[in-house]
Amino acid sequence: MSESIRTIKETNMENVFECEYIDGTVRLCTKNFAPGYSVYGERLIKYNGTEYREWNAFRSKLAGAIMKGLKENPVKKNTKVLYLGAASGTTPSHISDIVEKDGKVYGVEFSARVVRELILVAQRRPNLFPILADARFPQSYMPLVEDADVLYVDIAQPDQTDIAIYNARTFLKSDGYLLLAIKARSIDVTKDPSEIFKAEAQKLEKSDFDVKQVINLDPYDKDHAMVLARFKG
Amino acid sequence: MMKLYLVEHAIGSFGFDENGKLIDYVLNPKDIGRVVELLLQHENGEPFPSALELINKVKPEEIVIENEAEIQKLQVKATVKPHHEGAKIFRQSLAKFALESKFASTEDELYTYLYQLAFEYTRRKLRSAAQKRDLLAIQAVRAMDDIDKSINLFSERLREWYSLHFPELDKLLEDHETYAKIVSTFGYRDSITLEGLKSINIDEHTAKRIVDAASKSIGADISEDDINSIQQLSNTILSLFTIRNNLSDYIESVMKEVAPNVTSLVGSNLGARLLSLAGSLEELSKMPASTIQVLGAEKALFRALRSGSRPPKHGIIFQFPAIHSAPRWQRGKIARALAAKLAIAARVDNYSGRYIGDQLAEQLNKRIEEIKTKYEQPPPRKPAQSEKLGERRSRPEKRKSKERYKSKKNNRNEKRRR
Numbered sequence: 001m002s003e004s005i006r007t008i009k010e011t012n013m014e015n016v017f018e019c020e021y022i023d024g025t026v027r028l029c030t031k032n033f034a035p036g037y038s039v040y041g042e043r044l045i046k047y048n049g050t051e052y053r054e055w056n057a058f059r060s061k062l063a064g065a066i067m068k069g070l071k072e073n074p075v076k077k078n079t080k081v082l083y084l085g086a087a088s089g090t091t092p093s094h095i096s097d098i099v100e101k102d103g104k105v106y107g108v109e110f111s112a113r114v115v116r117e118l119i120l121v122a123q124r125r126p127n128l129f130p131i132l133a134d135a136r137f138p139q140s141y142m143p144l145v146e147d148a149d150v151l152y153v154d155i156a157q158p159d160q161t162d163i164a165i166y167n168a169r170t171f172l173k174s175d176g177y178l179l180l181a182i183k184a185r186s187i188d189v190t191k192d193p194s195e196i197f198k199a200e201a202q203k204l205e206k207s208d209f210d211v212k213q214v215i216n217l218d219p220y221d222k223d224h225a226m227v228l229a230r231f232k233g
Numbered sequence: 234m235m236k237l238y239l240v241e242h243a244i245g246s247f248g249f250d251e252n253g254k255l256i257d258y259v260l261n262p263k264d265i266g267r268v269v270e271l272l273l274q275h276e277n278g279e280p281f282p283s284a285l286e287l288i289n290k291v292k293p294e295e296i297v298i299e300n301e302a303e304i305q306k307l308q309v310k311a312t313v314k315p316h317h318e319g320a321k322i323f324r325q326s327l328a329k330f331a332l333e334s335k336f337a338s339t340e341d342e343l344y345t346y347l348y349q350l351a352f353e354y355t356r357r358k359l360r361s362a363a364q365k366r367d368l369l370a371i372q373a374v375r376a377m378d379d380i381d382k383s384i385n386l387f388s389e390r391l392r393e394w395y396s397l398h399f400p401e402l403d404k405l406l407e408d409h410e411t412y413a414k415i416v417s418t419f420g421y422r423d424s425i426t427l428e429g430l431k432s433i434n435i436d437e438h439t440a441k442r443i444v445d446a447a448s449k450s451i452g453a454d455i456s457e458d459d460i461n462s463i464q465q466l467s468n469t470i471l472s473l474f475t476i477r478n479n480l481s482d483y484i485e486s487v488m489k490e491v492a493p494n495v496t497s498l499v500g501s502n503l504g505a506r507l508l509s510l511a512g513s514l515e516e517l518s519k520m521p522a523s524t525i526q527v528l529g530a531e532k533a534l535f536r537a538l539r540s541g542s543r544p545p546k547h548g549i550i551f552q553f554p555a556i557h558s559a560p561r562w563q564r565g566k567i568a569r570a571l572a573a574k575l576a577i578a579a580r581v582d583n584y585s586g587r588y589i590g591d592q593l594a595e596q597l598n599k600r601i602e603e604i605k606t607k608y609e610q611p612p613p614r615k616p617a618q619s620e621k622l623g624e625r626r627s628r629p630e631k632r633k634s635k636e637r638y639k640s641k642k643n644n645r646n647e648k649r650r651r
Binding site: 104106112113115116119120122126127129130131132133137138139140142143144145146147169170171173 | 241242243272275276281299300301302315316321324325327344345347348350351352354355356358359362363490493588
């Protein structure tokens with residue numbers, strides 16, 4: 001398949017790549033940390049002896065945020081990430097690609113159903129720790145994790161922002177980053193999404209966060225936004 | 234006055250002073266199984282033994298902890314503050330503390346350990362989550378059996394009842410659901426039309442015969458009240474069919490989650506029935522293949538054990554298409570192969586949750602093919618067999634049991650006489 005690739009080059013974000021196909025389409029991709037294995041049916045691309053995985057912006061909100069102009073990606077090589085709402089491991093697998101061997105991804109997920117799939121993904125990735133636990137009760141996974149440079153929260157809960165703040169206060173290093181995926185429809189279906197984004201961002205500002213950017217993820221995810229904030233606590 | 238900031242981590246318990254200086258520590262055992270148990274107890278507010286030991290060693294006047302649930306379990310005055318000074322320092326440089334306390338000699342070793350620990354912890358929790366849900370699947374499949382019984386019962390009644398009005402329909406339709414649908418949709422036999430029948434998916438040929446029969450029916454005329462009552466029954470039957478279909482979908486999804494390997498071998502329905510007969514996934518996983526092979530044929534099995542006659546070749550797994558569609562002399566062999574694979578599948582489902590269903594199914598199919606080619610012809614009849622069989626049955630024992638039965642009967646009769 002590599003014949004259809006024109007170039008792969010690193011973007012201005014560390015370890016995030018852009019792949020240009022012969023026909024001119026451009027897609028994000030990451031270096032595959034588990035070569036030979038595809039996680040959710042994404043394309044594997046060989047280029048100059050390295051294997052890359054296409055990063056589908058419709059499947060992963062972080063990729064969507066990058067496509068929609070995320071100014072700065074706090075997920076870099078060697079960062080430690082606490083990931084709440086790891087689900088079946090789509091986005092965590094790409095984060096695991098980016099942070100590489102010396103970074104760590106602690107993937108917390110509450111639904112036993114999808115943890116089964118998460119475990120399969122983590123099996124090939126020694127830097128991805130699957131933890132079946134409820135993000136509302138950090139004390140249950142406290143003994144298994146360490147303080148994180150980045151807290152990534154993607155949980156569809158009405159009180160997701162409060163859960164994120166609580167976890168940040170327990171696990172986020174000061175000056176660490178929060179990436180919060182807000183699903184407007186699971187907070188309040190009756191309100192206008194942009195109002196909800198504003199209200200949640202304000203909540204963060206009041207709780208020692210410096211909100212850097214709020215990105216509407218449309219068309220990759222309707223009624224979703226990604227918030228990038230810095231923790232001053 | 235000394236305050237101890239306590240940090241409990243999988244590697245051990247560490248105590249800091251208010252300036253964030255490490256005072257002392259006690260390591261946890263480096264045994265993944267044991268630590269997973271400690272972690273699970275920890276969630277319910279049970280402090281690590283290492284923490285208690287640390288407190289004993291340091292004897293602080295007050296401690297600061299992160300987990301509120303632990304407060305009552307500690308003998309010392311305690312306050313709660315998540316991410317206190319000690320916790321921050323510890324968890325920000327976890328690797329440093331692990332190396333300094335000699336828990337691990339390299340960073341790699343530490344993270345490999347924590348990785349395995351997270352895995353085992355998650356697997357254990359997954360298992361207990363699945364174990365609860367297997368009971369749900371079992372109840373669902375039992376409910377489905379009950380519903381099937383009710384459907385049959387009600388359908389028989391409906392056929393008898395409606396036959397007073399339209400007796401010919403009974404013979405024309407085998408399927409209970411279609412029968413009930415016709416009664417519900419049309420009511421009087423005269424309202425049945427060809428178009429209407431086609432719109433509820435009855436094939437042209439049958440539809441014509443029904444309409445024809447309706448026009449010449451010898452059934453009695455009945456009142457609107459009568460029809461309404463009959464329709465109430467047929468509506469009930471139809472709603473039972475709806476419930477049955479929903480249950481079947483539900484069982485499928487739960488079984489895929491709870492016992493993916495068993496399900497991939499025999500499908501969700503038969504899989505759930507096996508769980509139901511065994512009692513739970515755990516019970517099934519503890520059974521030898523030979524028991525799984527005859528689950529559901531207990532009556533035949535114990536009769537065979539008592540009398541020494543031939544044991545059954547298959548229990549509920551007879552429902553497996555490859556068994557009941559195979560010629561008689563191959564069935565036992567296929568049943569044995571299937572039961573062996575099922576035993577493996579149940580154990581993997583219960584103890585690891587790994588998915589190996591595709592491999593198992595493939596191996597099983599290979600074996601079935603082998604049986605089909607190797608034993609294509611029925612075995613030759615052995616005339617000596619009947620005699621042999623007679624020998625196997627130990628006569629005295631048989632007589633004994635007969636006598637026992639007789640004496641029981643006599644006892645009973647005696648009692649009655651008294």
